[in-house]
Amino acid sequence: MNNSIRFYVFGALMIGLASGCTNKAVELHNGIWRGTLTTDSTVDIPFNFEVYDSLGKKQVAFLNGRERLNINDVTETPDSVFISTPLYEGEIRALKSTEGLVGTWIKHLPGKTITMPFSAEANQNYRFVKTADTGQVNVTGRWSVQFYKGMDTTFAVGEFEQSGSQVTGSFLTTTGDYRFLSGVIDRNTFMVSAFSGSNPMLFTADITDQDNLLNGKLYAGPGTVMRWSARRDEDAMLPDAYKIAGLKSGNDRISFRFNDLDGNAVSLDDKRFQDKVVIVQFMGSWCPNCMDETAFLAPFYDQYKTKGVEVIGLAYERYKEPEKAKAAVLHLKDRFQVHYPLLLTGYTNDKGQVEESIPALDNFSAFPTTIIIDKSGAVYKIHTGFNGPATGKHYTDFVQEFKHEIDSLLAQ
Structure with a gap:
């Protein structure tokens, strides 16, 4: 879906919901919300955020593992919510509905604007699944990782901690890390994601045995999809x-x-x-x-x-x-x-x-x-x-x- 179509859909949604659902719309309740951003390939990138009051004003904190990124530029009207992240030159524009929030994440770049459909549900602190099956493998430890883009291969190191079904960690590369990732192990599926106002990311992979993560997919932003795989290796290291x-x-x-x-x-x-x-x-x-x-x-x-x-x-x-x-x-x-x-x-x-x-x-x-x-x-x-x-x-x-x-x- 190109940008002009996305804005048309968002505008139509604004008109339709504002005219028919305003009286039934939910409030911007304090507490943990579950949000999703939908890629061009209709894959949802889930994340969590907290709504809270500070000095009588609504604020939002994006939650990723141990990271809590507070955003104080939140505007609420009777039927809409606007969350601005000026540091990332992005914003969320959403309508209140009986289901929660629905709208668009918008990121402004020189010469273009990228968008992704956004929705969120209040009082939901799970990220991927409400009840996860921890499976037979614990992924805690260090992993040698390969990212594949066309014919090119990029090496990285993955480090994860698993407690029950919950997983946190990151991928380290020669140019930096993928920051705070948070997710779950559900049966034989590895799933972690991150969103803090910019660069939404989702990593999935099949846990084939104690030492291998295969058929990995990285979804980044609206359109990037990259393959990856990982092998457990406590001695994996990056170049100096x-x-x-x-x-x-x-x-x-x-x-x-x-x-x-x-x-x-x-x-x-x-x-x-x-x-x-x-x-x-x-x-x-x-x-x-x-x-x-x-x-x-x-x-x-x-x-x-x-x-x-x-x-x-x-x-x-x-x-x-x-x-x-x-x-x-x-x-x-x-x-x-x-x-x-x-x-x-x-x-x-x-x-x-x-x-x-x-x-x-x-x-x-x-x-x-x-x-x-x-x-x-x-x-x-x-x-x-x-x-x-x-x-x-x-x-x-x-x-x-x-x-x-x-x-x-x-x-x-």
């Missing part, structure tokens, strides 16, 4: 994140000059960064893994700025228009209380444009990428991707190692 990107031969440092959000030019040559350990974050407000990294770097900077550490965020946005890019980055800055400078590079999130903007870079492959610069101004290490809190011990180990690296550079 510090050995993916580098500098071109003959270079030992990077340089740039971009404007901050107030229009002031900022360069590594500025006095503020001299004789300091500097962390340069390549990021974008559109990037969920970048948000996880920003959530780590913001308090890290507040803790370390008096010790001789500076952080600079280089924003590569989807929009070339300066005002649109600035508005998107401001949302991220406010959301995570970022006190280090965020610079508008004027380049988009095309990886080729990143190397164009910083010619010394070689093999830049992912957002986020983080460069650590020592006190002399030389590049010390380059870290590709970011595996956030959803990866559990991997995240805590990274935080510990990162702080150890910075402390060692400060001591030199």
Whole structure:
């Protein structure tokens, strides 16, 4: 279904329900709701959210495993509900009905808008099935994963915890993780999903035996479908994140000059960064893994700025228009209380444009990428991707190692 048809259907639905069902419509009840987004192939991606009151106003929290993402931009009318997620440039527009909520999830992208049918039912805290059969296999542990897209294969590591029939975990890749996934084991079927206002995802697979997940399907957004499989492997590892990107031969440092959000030019040559350990974050407000990294770097900077550490965020946005890019980055800055400078590079999130903007870079492959610069101004290490809190011990180990690296550079 193309976008124009989706909006036509949504408009017709609005008119029909508003004219005939308003008096019978349910309220936006506080409590746990079960929502679904329907793909182009009519597969439902389920998720849960909580409606609650804060200072006399309705708010929503998307629930995925241990993650709780609070959204305070909720508007309710007698017959409709509007949930806006400005950080993700998305929104849910829904009508109240006797069954709950029905409407559309809308995501705004440069040059296009994507939509998916949305529905939700109140007082339902299950995600996939009300009563699941745990089956004979427990998937807790580490898995070697292959994703197949056409003739290309991508390697990942899956880590899951199962309690009863409930499963949480994530997939780790060289560019970052799939964040918080939550679901169930029902007999011989593995099912996990995630939605926090952006990037709806559903993973399914057949549990063929104790050590294999086969016939896997990944549904992402309205139209992406990818095959995958997994084999239990407690020794599965990703390539070293510090050995993916580098500098071109003959270079030992990077340089740039971009404007901050107030229009002031900022360069590594500025006095503020001299004789300091500097962390340069390549990021974008559109990037969920970048948000996880920003959530780590913001308090890290507040803790370390008096010790001789500076952080600079280089924003590569989807929009070339300066005002649109600035508005998107401001949302991220406010959301995570970022006190280090965020610079508008004027380049988009095309990886080729990143190397164009910083010619010394070689093999830049992912957002986020983080460069650590020592006190002399030389590049010390380059870290590709970011595996956030959803990866559990991997995240805590990274935080510990990162702080150890910075402390060692400060001591030199």
